[in-house]
Amino acid sequence: MDYRLVPARFSAIPGWDEDDPTPLMAAMRRCRDHIRDVKPYKTGSLGITAGELLSLLDAVVAEDPQGADAVRAFFEAHTIPFLIEKADGAPGFVTAFYEPEVAVRAEPDAEYRYPFYRRPDDLVDIDDDNRPAGFPAGYAFGRKTGGGIVEHPDRGEVERGFLSGRGLEIAYARSKVDVFFAHVQGAARLIYPDGTLKRITYAGKSGHPFSPIGKLLIDRGEIDAATVSMASIRDWLARHEDQVDAVLWHNRSFIFFKEAAVDDIDLGPIAAAKVPLVAGRSLAVDRMIHTFGLPFFISSDSLTHIDGGKPFRRLMLALDTGTAIVGPARGDIFTGSGDAAGALAGHVRNHATFHILLPRAAAERYLHAEG
Numbered sequence: 001m002d003y004r005l006v007p008a009r010f011s012a013i014p015g016w017d018e019d020d021p022t023p024l025m026a027a028m029r030r031c032r033d034h035i036r037d038v039k040p041y042k043t044g045s046l047g048i049t050a051g052e053l054l055s056l057l058d059a060v061v062a063e064d065p066q067g068a069d070a071v072r073a074f075f076e077a078h079t080i081p082f083l084i085e086k087a088d089g090a091p092g093f094v095t096a097f098y099e100p101e102v103a104v105r106a107e108p109d110a111e112y113r114y115p116f117y118r119r120p121d122d123l124v125d126i127d128d129d130n131r132p133a134g135f136p137a138g139y140a141f142g143r144k145t146g147g148g149i150v151e152h153p154d155r156g157e158v159e160r161g162f163l164s165g166r167g168l169e170i171a172y173a174r175s176k177v178d179v180f181f182a183h184v185q186g187a188a189r190l191i192y193p194d195g196t197l198k199r200i201t202y203a204g205k206s207g208h209p210f211s212p213i214g215k216l217l218i219d220r221g222e223i224d225a226a227t228v229s230m231a232s233i234r235d236w237l238a239r240h241e242d243q244v245d246a247v248l249w250h251n252r253s254f255i256f257f258k259e260a261a262v263d264d265i266d267l268g269p270i271a272a273a274k275v276p277l278v279a280g281r282s283l284a285v286d287r288m289i290h291t292f293g294l295p296f297f298i299s300s301d302s303l304t305h306i307d308g309g310k311p312f313r314r315l316m317l318a319l320d321t322g323t324a325i326v327g328p329a330r331g332d333i334f335t336g337s338g339d340a341a342g343a344l345a346g347h348v349r350n351h352a353t354f355h356i357l358l359p360r361a362a363a364e365r366y367l368h369a370e371g
Contacts (some may be wrong), residue, residue: 001045003328005082005356005366010072013081013355014299015313020068021075023281024295025060027317030275031293032057038274041292046328048291052362057293075315080363081297084329084354092329094300094312096348097284097322098341099199099268099277101189102178104171114176115169116188119203119256123152126207141207152206154252159245170200170259177237180248181230183255186322187269189262189337200257201269208252210323216250230346268334271320279336280306284320289328290356294318298331300352306335306344312352329354 010016032054035041040050056078065074084092105112122144126135132149135142143152153162159176171190173179182188186202214233217223223232237244260270268277271284273292283296296316303312316333325332331354335344358366 001328002087004085004087005046005358005370006085007367008081008083008355010076010081013297014353015311016072016297019072019297019313019315021281021295021315022066022068022071023278024315024317025065025071027275027278027281027319028057028060028293031273031317031319032061034274035293041273042287044287044289044291046289046291047366048294048358048362050291050293052359052365053291053293055361056359075295075357079295079357079359081355081357082363082366084356086327086329091351092298092331092354093327094298094303094331094333094348094350094352095324096333096335096345097185098335098345099187099189099337100178100182100185100342101191101338102173102182104173104190104192106171106192108169108172112172112174114173114179116171116173116179116182116190116200117158117163117256118168118170118258120163120166120168123204123206123256124149125204136207138209139207141205151208152254154206154208154249155254156245156249156252158206158254159249170257171198176248177234177244180251181234183253186255187271188257197262197265199260199262199269201260201271202255203258204256206252206254208254210253211251212324213247213251216247228349230342268337271334273319275319277319277334278317279334279341281314281316282319282334283316284322284325284332284334285318286325286327286330287321290318292318295357296331297355297357298333298352299355300350303348303350303352305347306333312350315357 035050035054043049059078065071124142124144126140126142142149188200190198214228217236218225218228222236268279271277298314298316300312306312322332335341
């Protein structure tokens with residue numbers, strides 16, 4: 001492995017005694033229900049199984065701790081913290097994501113003419129069992145045709161009309177940039193003229209690799225790497241309308257959505273762990289390494305704008321993943337829904353320290369194997 005877990009003490013975790021992880025309790029109950037009633041989470045390469053996680057989740061229900069002190073005491077009793085230490089000595093790294101809110105119309109007009117698309121019925125998942133010879137190894141989706149599976153058209157081809165006339169449009173926005181950033185976030189809340197609020201969540205993608213347009217603009221000298229953010233990218237696009245298509249089409253990946261109800265306006269979309277995200281407490285992790293539902297304590301001295309100028313110090317739950325989230329100490333923080341959450345998310349690119357809290361049985365097994 002290119003990392004190791006170093007046993008730690010709760011008293012040595014910066015900010016542990018000041019954090020109030022109470023919002024995690026309800027999310028952990030929902031994870032428990034999913035594992036027990038629907039399907040266990042896949043075990044990541046670290047080896048923490050859903051069964052080992054259940055011991056912690058069952059204890060949440062049995063003990064029902066109330067208040068910050070009691071919740072922290074619960075974790076101190078049922079988990080052992082480990083510092084994730086990368087072999088190259090590099091620090092961990094966090095970014096952030098959010099759920100945009102986009103004004104839409106059910107039917108297109110002169111102003112609202114940029115669609116969000118449902119998943120086409122000829123889009124198929126690709127794995128080692130059905131991957132055609134010569135098909136790109138990194139592609140997880142393709143298009144089924146009479147002659148076999150081929151690459152699905154990319155962003156530029158779709159936006160030039162490839163899917164038109166198939167009845168796949170969910171709703172129409174007035175800005176293709178708004179649609180693009182909803183693709184980047186993987187979800188959005190749609191606001192209709194009568195005030196109706198609906199949600200769209202990820203249902204698949206074209207299969208082409210994600211290519212960040214921020215990096216493109218940095219490489220071209222258009223934006224300073226030290227200050228790049230979602231806001232600065234949006235500002236550049238607004239000032240260069242004649243180049244918007246070329247820049248957006250650089251990211252060939254195209255996202256398809258499915259509709260979902262907004263059952264609780266205070267909760268985020270249902271993500272990869274199949275439970276709703278909790279603003280400020282949900283973390284996207286590398287699912288090839290980490291098992292969903294595990295708690296992580298994230299500390300960052302440089303990330304200060306989320307907590308009113310104070311260093312970021314929070315216990316979080318692994319509830320999502322993403323193609324850019326690769327490595328043992330790499331995380332994406334969910335900041336919530338709407339423009340305010342977007343303003344918070346757009347400026348997060350910070351070094352961070354990752355502590356993972358392992359259920360005691362799993363921690364003891366890990367320590368025994370290492371010893």
